[in-house]
Amino acid sequence: MKRNKKERQRLLIEAIIETPFTTDEELAEKFEVSIQTIRLDRLELSIPELRERIKHVAEKKLDDEVRSLPIDEVIGEVIDLQLDDSAISILEVTKEHVFSRNQIARGHHIFAQANSLAVAVINDELALTAKANIRFTRQVKENERVIAKAKVTSVDDQKGRTLVSVHSYVANELVFLGEFKMYRSNQLNHSLKEGKTHEISN
Numbered sequence: 001m002k003r004n005k006k007e008r009q010r011l012l013i014e015a016i017i018e019t020p021f022t023t024d025e026e027l028a029e030k031f032e033v034s035i036q037t038i039r040l041d042r043l044e045l046s047i048p049e050l051r052e053r054i055k056h057v058a059e060k061k062l063d064d065e066v067r068s069l070p071i072d073e074v075i076g077e078v079i080d081l082q083l084d085d086s087a088i089s090i091l092e093v094t095k096e097h098v099f100s101r102n103q104i105a106r107g108h109h110i111f112a113q114a115n116s117l118a119v120a121v122i123n124d125e126l127a128l129t130a131k132a133n134i135r136f137t138r139q140v141k142e143n144e145r146v147i148a149k150a151k152v153t154s155v156d157d158q159k160g161r162t163l164v165s166v167h168s169y170v171a172n173e174l175v176f177l178g179e180f181k182m183y184r185s186n187q188l189n190h191s192l193k194e195g196k197t198h199e200i201s202n
Contacts, residue, residue, distance in 0.1 A: 002032065009041050020053045021090060021147060026171060054079060054090060066120045068127040074120050075113040076148060083123035084152050084162070089113060091146040098142045105140040110176050114166040117150045118180040122162055126185035130161075134178035144170045153179075160184040 003011070008031055015022060015030065024042075028035045042049070054077065066074065066081065076089035091097075097109045111134060119127050140146060148168040155162050160183060168176035 005041075008033070009045055012038070012041055013045060013047070016047060016053070021050065021145065022171075023050055023145065067125055068119050068122045069116070071120075073116065075109070075116045076146070078117070078120060081120065083121065084155060085121070086152065087117050087121040087150040089117050089120075089148045091148070093140055093142055093144045093146060095142060103142040105142070105144075105146075107136060110136065110140055110146060110168060111178070113146060113148050114150070114168055114176060114178050115180065117148050118164040118166055118178075118182060121150045121152060121164060122182055122184060124160075124184040127162075127182050129180055130183045131181040132178055134176070136176050138170075138173065138175050140170060140175050146170055146175065148176075 012027065012031065015027060024035050024038045027038045031038070041047075047053075065071075066078065067083065071078065074089060076091035078087060078089045080086070080088040091109070091113045093105050093109075097105050099106060111132075114134070115129055115132065118129065146168050147170075148166055150164050150166045153163045153165050162182045162184060164180045164182055166176075166178045166180065167174060
């Protein structure tokens with residue numbers, strides 16, 4: 001449905017407030033106008049481009065610092081982190097992430113984003129993945145943006161074990177889900193003393 005400029009710009013502001021990571025392309029499709037029109041609307045409304053919006057959100061919402069690994073080892077850009085609670089990262093799927101013949105993202109990149117986010121959310125200096133149950137729900141393509149959302153579902157301080165669920169989306173469509181069983185350093189130290197072994201990976 002075509003809207004006049006004033007109405008479109010009002011709805012544009014609402015859309016970006018609700019989903020600050022939406023692209024100009026997605027907004028153009030939503031409002032049935034050209035990408036150039038969306039860019040002109042943003043300029044008139046003094047709404048920054050996507051990269052600046054992501055940076056602004058990250059500066060406001062990155063309340064905690066990653067402890068379990070260097071921040072640059074997290075796959076994707078962490079824009080929200082609350083240790084032992086939740087985290088969000090964004091992965092821009094580029095040419096290096098996809099198969100050349102069909103521009104479909106290699107699954108290990110999507111998994112790595114989710115797995116590294118599950119590690120990052122752990123409030124410990126060492127966290128390793130012991131087990132992962134995962135499912136891909138649709139293919140991800142070049143130039144799409146994957147938003148991974150991690151949520152700690154249980155913490156066993158005595159055993160040093162944490163369960164983390166990760167749901168990854170393109171726009172509002174689920175593309176990946178996983179449940180990660182994480183071991184923390186105190187559980188690993190306890191296991192080593194008892195001579196136990198586990199299926200553990202980075």
